[in-house]
Structures are given as C-alpha cells and as structure tokens.
Amino acid sequence: MIANTPPPPYYAVIFSSLRTEVDEGYEKTSDRMFELAAQQPGFLGVESARNELGITVSYWESLEAIHNWKQNAEHTLARNTGREKWYTLFKTRICRVERDYGFEKKVIGH
Amino acid sequence: MIANTPPPPYYAVIFSSLRTEVDEGYEKTSDRMFELAAQQPGFLGVESARNELGITVSYWESLEAIHNWKQNAEHTLARNTGREKWYTLFKTRICRVERDYGFEKKVIGH
Numbered sequence: 001m002i003a004n005t006p007p008p009p010y011y012a013v014i015f016s017s018l019r020t021e022v023d024e025g026y027e028k029t030s031d032r033m034f035e036l037a038a039q040q041p042g043f044l045g046v047e048s049a050r051n052e053l054g055i056t057v058s059y060w061e062s063l064e065a066i067h068n069w070k071q072n073a074e075h076t077l078a079r080n081t082g083r084e085k086w087y088t089l090f091k092t093r094i095c096r097v098e099r100d101y102g103f104e105k106k107v108i109g110h
Numbered sequence: 111m112i113a114n115t116p117p118p119p120y121y122a123v124i125f126s127s128l129r130t131e132v133d134e135g136y137e138k139t140s141d142r143m144f145e146l147a148a149q150q151p152g153f154l155g156v157e158s159a160r161n162e163l164g165i166t167v168s169y170w171e172s173l174e175a176i177h178n179w180k181q182n183a184e185h186t187l188a189r190n191t192g193r194e195k196w197y198t199l200f201k202t203r204i205c206r207v208e209r210d211y212g213f214e215k216k217v218i219g220h
Contacts, residue, residue, distance in 0.1 A: 001163050002126045002201050012124065012205055014167055016112045016157050020215070047126050049159035053111050055167060057124055063208075083213055091112050091212040095122055095205035098173075102201040103193055105130070 003045025003059050008097045010044055011060045017090035018053060026086050029078050040069045059097070066094060113155025113169050118207045120154055121170045127200035128163060136196050139188050150179050169207070176204060 019026075037043055037058060042065025048056040060066045069075060082090075129136075147153055147168060152175025158166040170176045179185060192200075 001128065002199060005203075008203075012122075012203065014122065014124065014207075016167075018111065047163060047165055049161045049163050049165045051159050051161075053157060053159050055157055055159045055165045057126075057165060057167075083215075087213065088215045089112060089213065091210060093115075093118075093122065093207045093210040095207045097124075097203045097205045100201060100203040103197065103199065105193075105198045 001047070002102075003047050003057075005044050005059050005097070005100070008099055010097050011063060011066055012095045012097050013058045013060065013066055014093040014095060015056045015058075015090065016053060016093075017056075018088050019050075020086055020088050022085045024085060025081065029081065033075065033078055036072065036074060037069060040072070041065060042068070063094070111157070112212075113157050113167075115154050115169050115207070115210070118209055120207050121173060121176055122205045122207050123168045123170065123176055124203040124205060125166045125168075125200065126163060126203075127166075128198050129160075130196055130198050132195045134195060135191070139191065143185065143188055146182065146184060147179060150182070151175060152178070173204070 034046060034048075037046060042061035044059035044061060046056065046058040048054070060069070144156060144158075147156060152171035154169035154171060156166065156168040158164070170179070
C-alpha cells in the first residue's frame, strides 16, 4: 500500500486532481491505468488516496521511464478522456526524490 | 485545494501513512500542524487525502525551509506522538520538483 521503493535517488509523479460528477468509465480506466503502469519498464510503485481532492503518486527509476509511460498510447487516450470527462482541475508534478525515511510500529510482546 | 505553487524548481515532502485505530488527539494535532506549517518561512502549500492510505504533500521553497520546519518544537512533539499513537507505518520522501503542468476545465457558453 505504501510503495516499497529502493534507496534514492528515484523519481515521483504527483498527480493532484478534482473530479467532475461524471463517473462514466472512470473506475474501469483508473484500474486499467494502475495495471498498465505496473507493467512499464522502470515502474517502482504507486500510492493513491482521494477525498474531495485526489492524490496519486507514482514512482519511477528515471525521467526516461516517466517519459515513455506518458507516450504510451492507451495512457494518452485515458488522459484525453480525463480532460474531457472526469477532471475539472488537475496538476502534475515531476520530482526527483532526494531522500526518504520511514517508520514501522513494532509489536511488542508474546 | 490544489496548492498554487510557483514555477519549479521547488521542493515537496510526500508523507504516506497508515493509521492505527487510536484517534486520541489526532484531528486536533493534524489541524494544528496544517495551521503551523502555513506560518513557516518558505511554505508554499499543502495537499492531503486519505482513504485507508493517507497522502499529504507539502511544498516548500528550499531544503532549508523543510529542515527548519522539521526542527520546530511543536512539530517534533507531534511527530513523536504520531509514532507512539497514530501511525502503524509511514514513509516520508523529500523531493525536488523539476517540472509541473496543469489543466483546468473551461466552462463554455452563456
């Protein structure tokens, strides 16, 4: 659920969006894009959450991997449909992850 | 709701987390941290969403601004309480935003 990324540096694409009220095809296409992204060379993982605002962060080995995913024909078609139907507003940010650290609660006892 | 950030480069802190079932003080502290972060030098904006997974992305002018926010005493106390009570798992990623682009639906007519 939290992406199991390698040590930095690697890259992140932060996609922040607000939806329209049009659901037609949205969930199916969204599921398909997660499936398809995971098959791309250089894909490292993805995390996603939505309340009113949706945030999806995908992680990649290189800028080239991000570029290639953007060129994918099925992904391009989905993005075009997204602009036409599903999103009122979005912002995409391409980032280089410089540093990361984590925490996991230890279960004590037994 | 989507942060109105300036042209890149700038910095992002991606905080991905899974919660415990302990709610004690969580919402109040979370609200306070949003309020306090917004008062820090170099703060550019924040976006947040949660289903099971929570993702909060804060945006900053510089690594120094991120460092100073991490040193803030009230923030440090909140992070310690987070580890003790509210989170089973989290990952923090410090990123340099290299490029961004957006979309806003145009309302046609009238």
